[in-house]
Amino acid sequence: MMSTPGLLSAFRRTALVLALVAGGMPAFAQESTSQSTDQSADRSATQIASNQPVGDVVLIPNRVIYPGQTIELAALKQVTLIAGKHKPDGVVTRAEELDGKVAKRTLLPGRYIPSTAIREAWLVEQGASVQVFFIAGGLTISATAVTLQPGAAGDLVKVRNIDSGKILSGTVMADGTIQVSAS
Structure with missing residues (x-):
């Protein structure tokens, strides 16, 4: 069966007029989203339209x-x-x-x-000058060192003692100092 261009055009115009009069899908989606603003503004349109429960x-x-x-x-x-x-x-x-x-x-x-x-964000950057502490009982030894690698709190990093040139490994503390232990 062949359709004539005039008949198809008239059908399209009628469908368009009905969609405009009835409000079409945008009005339905708008109505659904306006009802859901009280429940959850972050729900997707697909979930609202299908009335599915919200996912993760x-x-x-x-x-x-x-x-x-x-x-x-x-x-x-x-x-x-x-x-x-x-x-x-x-x-x-x-x-x-x-x-x-x-x-x-x-x-x-x-x-x-x-x-x-x-x-985590680095507390100490590579090449920064830091305070190094060795604590054993009542004995506390402090020195200045240069970090050989960056580190966040709790990371084990290597530092070079400025005075002796010796390389030590220590833990980065929350205040940005390095605590070394006896090895």
């Missing part, structure tokens, strides 16, 4: 974060996964786990953030 919530970058950059909450957005979809293992999902951390590799917008792709 994850944080993803909203811009490119390059290696060495500090991750700020402004660079992240919270998204809700479609119900039935689960986040992969080893993915960071909470803001507390990301705020102030540093990217070890490039983090792309819209992608999960693996826990292996972030690290």
Whole structure:
């Protein structure tokens, strides 16, 4: 059966008029989202339309974060996964786990953030002058040293004693000093 161009055009005009009069899909989506603002502003339109339960919530970058950059909450957005979809293992999902951390590799917008792709911010930088302490009972020995590698709190780093030139290994403390032990 062949259709004539005039008949097809008239059918399209009628369908368009009916869609405009009835309000079409945008009005339905708008109505659904306005009803859901009280419940959850972060729910996706797909979940609202299908009345599915909300899935897992994850944080993803909203811009490119390059290696060495500090991750700020402004660079992240919270998204809700479609119900039935689960986040992969080893993915960071909470803001507390990301705020102030540093990217070890490039983090792309819209992608999960693996826990292996972030690290703590360095407390001591490579080449910085630091105080080194040796504490044994009541004895405390302090010296000035230069770090040979960067480190965060709790990291084991190598330092060179400025006076003797000897290389020591010590733990970075929360205040940025290095504590060495007898070896």
